[in-house]
Every structure is written in C-alpha cells, then in structure tokens.
Amino acid sequence: MLTQHINVTDNGIQPPGESGLYNRIAVLRAERGISRQSLADAVGVNYQTIGFLERGDYGPSLKLAFQIGEYFGLPVEAIFSTKPFVPLSQQVYGASTGATR
C-alpha cells in the first residue's frame, strides 16, 4: 500500500495503483498550472496526499472526491474512473490520428 511504483503498460496507460482508481488530477493540475500545495490547501489535505491520489495509491473518500471535483469545476466522474480514461487527443481528434487506447 505504501510503495510507490509507476509503471506504464504496453498500451501506454498508467495502471491505477493500489486504489484501483484512474484519475486525471495530474493532467488537470498541469493544465491549470496548479501546484500540489495549492490543491492540497484548497481541499484540506496534505500535499503528500495529492501525490498519492495522482499515482492512484490512495482512493479518496467521497467527500474528498467531490471537493476535488468542485475545485476543478468538473463532475467527479470526469476526474476519477474505475476504467482507463480515453486519451484527450483521441477524444478531440478521434481515432483517425492513429492514437492508441
């Protein structure tokens, strides 16, 4: 539970870690230029916990998941999922670009 290993599978999708949850926190944070500390302060957790969430090593409580969703202005299912997210490039441009799942 407490180890941090980041592996990438053959299809390029990062496994969800020990929580079994995929998430887009790192992408959303990078997109908006938000530091871990800022996000942690906003949702009331330690910044280390944000790292655990991003790696999927910790599954958030329902309350924390909603708080993160409210912070980013997105529904919870847009940030957390039990299945791998479709890459944004594929969502925007479709399969014609040759993007693999």
Next chain:
Amino acid sequence: MIAESPKYFWFSTVRRRTRRLVVVVYWTFVLGLFGVYQWALVYRAGHFGSNDLLLPLYVVIFLPAYLGGVRAGGIVKPFNGVHWVPLPDRHQTQTLFGSSRPLLGKQYEQPPSLLALKLRVYQPVPAGDDSVWRSDERELHQRDHAHYLAFQAVGVVICVPMLIASMRLIRPSLMSWIPMPPDAMYYGLTLVTIILFLTLPQAILLWTEPDMEDVQP
C-alpha cells in the same frame, strides 16, 4: 503522518532511508537499555529497589516523545490531531495561584503537564487547518493501519509471558533453565509490552511511509 520539522531531530526526515535508520538506532538504544536493566535485575537476584522505577518512568514519559504520535514534537504527527495552546485570556482564568501574568509563550509544541491542565492554564485545541499538526484522511487511514499491525504484534508478545507462566505453574521443572527469577522476567516482559504499545505504531509508519515528494512538481 510524518512531521516535516520534528523537534527532537536536527536532520531531515524526508527520505525513508533516514527514517528507517532512526528506527534502527532507536530500537537498538531501547534494547540496550532494556538489556542493562534486565541484567541488573538478574544480578541482584530480582530484588527491586526504588531506583528500578526510573527506567519504567523514562520509558513511559520520555521515550515515545522522540518518535512522536502519542506526544507532539516527534517525527510522527500527534495521533489525536490535537496541539496545545494556553487559554486565550489568562486574566479571566481562575487558577490555583491566581496569577494574571502569562507564564509561558504564546504557543507550545509540547503537551502541558497534567498539573497545568488541572489548573486550567492550557486547553486542548483541535489542530484546525494547521497541516503541521492535523492529519488528513489518508494519514488517519495510515495511522489506523499501523495500529492494527502493531497491536497484532503486541498481542503476540503478551501471549509469550502467559504461556511461560502457564508452563511454570503446570511443569515447574521444565522452566528451570531460565536464569532469571520469575518476577524479574514477568516485569521485563510487561515493560517490553508497554514499549511496543507506545512506540511500535510510530516505528511502522516511519518504516513504511515512502519518501516525501516535492511540493511543486
């Protein structure tokens, strides 16, 4: 769950390797202390003196403070998420001595003495938004898991003296090889149980928590 600036240590606790080294040194010290204590008891054929209470008092009061958890200021954040501040207006506080002058500074990293609490010089305050003291939900989950593992180990340790005690009652001849008197042995095992009870959860946290990450990656 790991404090970023522990009071009793001058080195960084960001790296797990460092924290594991602290645990090893700490337990080596405790085992050495305990070994000397047991040797002294055996050497004196189990006769307790008033000085023999010093080590248990030291173990209960001071040893856990270094690792934290049960008290603030150690490497591990306080488990109860409470830090201690003086009452906001001491002029309105009825104390035994009736002093209206603040005796100490404005904030404390150490819990006050029981006497100070009884005299209402201090009050416990929930840690609020202070991340130095407050544990979030992941850290609370880690805390509970560490206690679960630690209490399993403590349970095993408690079973050992019970089994030995039972054997001594049923078959005294089988246990004659133990070189120390029964009271010294039971007293020592009880002390080990107390030490484990007070420090093992913190040691598990320090051993398992990965390296801290940078704030701004």
